[in-house]
Amino acid sequence: MKFIDMHCDTLMPFVRGGDYNLFSNNGQVDFQKMKKGDALAQFFAVFFPKMEMFAKQGIEMNDELYFKLLTEGFYRDIEKHSDIIAFAGNAADIEKNAKDGKMSAVLTIEDGRFINGDMNKIKEVYDKGVRAISLTWNYENCFGWPNSLDKEIMNKGLKEFGIEAIQYMNDLGIIIDVSHLSDGGFYDVAKYTKKPFVATHSNARAASPHQRNLTDDMIKVLAEKGGVTGLNFAPQFMDLDVNATHTPVSNIIRNAKHIVNVGGIDVLGLGTDFDGIGGTQEISDSSMLPQLWDAFAKAGFHESEIEKIAYGNVMRVIKESMK
Numbered sequence: 001m002k003f004i005d006m007h008c009d010t011l012m013p014f015v016r017g018g019d020y021n022l023f024s025n026n027g028q029v030d031f032q033k034m035k036k037g038d039a040l041a042q043f044f045a046v047f048f049p050k051m052e053m054f055a056k057q058g059i060e061m062n063d064e065l066y067f068k069l070l071t072e073g074f075y076r077d078i079e080k081h082s083d084i085i086a087f088a089g090n091a092a093d094i095e096k097n098a099k100d101g102k103m104s105a106v107l108t109i110e111d112g113r114f115i116n117g118d119m120n121k122i123k124e125v126y127d128k129g130v131r132a133i134s135l136t137w138n139y140e141n142c143f144g145w146p147n148s149l150d151k152e153i154m155n156k157g158l159k160e161f162g163i164e165a166i167q168y169m170n171d172l173g174i175i176i177d178v179s180h181l182s183d184g185g186f187y188d189v190a191k192y193t194k195k196p197f198v199a200t201h202s203n204a205r206a207a208s209p210h211q212r213n214l215t216d217d218m219i220k221v222l223a224e225k226g227g228v229t230g231l232n233f234a235p236q237f238m239d240l241d242v243n244a245t246h247t248p249v250s251n252i253i254r255n256a257k258h259i260v261n262v263g264g265i266d267v268l269g270l271g272t273d274f275d276g277i278g279g280t281q282e283i284s285d286s287s288m289l290p291q292l293w294d295a296f297a298k299a300g301f302h303e304s305e306i307e308k309i310a311y312g313n314v315m316r317v318i319k320e321s322m323k
């Protein structure tokens with residue numbers, strides 16, 4: 001079974017340089033593991049952590065340099081292994097790559113802070129290949145506010161810039177990602193977007209009570225808008241206990257069933273968050289995803305339903321929202 005994974009943090013170690021590469025590494029995603037797992041496409045996020053984190057390690061870093069290092073690594077390794085993988089900026093690219101026997105690599109940004117309130121910057125990152133942006137990470141930025149246990153923050157909607165920016169992203173063909181966004185921001189995206197949007201890596205709050213996950217109403221709204229949410233394998237977002245440290249396959253199936261029951265079969269996708277999550281996972285890297293599809297079959301999902309979850313639904317959104 002082919003798959004499209006909407007989120008991983010596999011690019012981050014490029015910040016340190018050395019011999020780190022995307023073909024073969026010790027993490028949860030690399031080209032070899034993807035191939036073994038039968039990847040159709042992998043979204044690679046440039047996730048922006050606090051830069052102080054690097055200062056503490058004696059690495060002088062800023063957002064511009066960070067973006068440059070990670071995207072250079074991304075393109076260098078794709079180029080180096082062009083026999084098995086190629087960049088994809090839209091659905092036609094993914095289809096062409098597949099026809100050529102190649103997997104696809106999609107570039108995304110996690111934390112719109114890099115946009116810095118500048119509409120030109122959105123065009124600039126589009127020109128550099130970015131095709132999805134998580135509007136926020138865990139802090140306020142030019143788009144809006146993050147998900148939070150503080151009700152006041154959680155209810156805050158998009159900022160004026162955020163509303164304008166998502167309409168520009170619609171026009172350009174950059175997918176809007178609401179994972180990490182406040183609930184109020186989610187509803188503003190649903191209100192103002194002209195195109196289907198996604199939660200690249202979020203589960204169901206009713207099945208796993210973490211605030212990073214979507215409420216049942218949000219899942220319904222997302223489905224109505226033609227969007228998809230990607231199953232995130234982080235233990236604390238998958239379990240009934242937000243302090244859990246392991247994700248058994250049964251938890252993935254439990255969340256998946258809930259999301260499908262609430263929003264229908266067309267709203268579910270994959271967003272592992274590999275290389276960005278703590279704890280341990282029964283499906284511990286992308287080479288093991290075939291085991292997940294087996295588990296879905298054992299849980300009563302039909303082949304055509306598993307196909308939608310594994311890549312079909314995300315492919316539909318890519319066709320409608322990415323260009």
Ligand SMILES: [Zn+2]
Nearest residue numbers: 110179180201
């Ligand atoms: Zn994330």
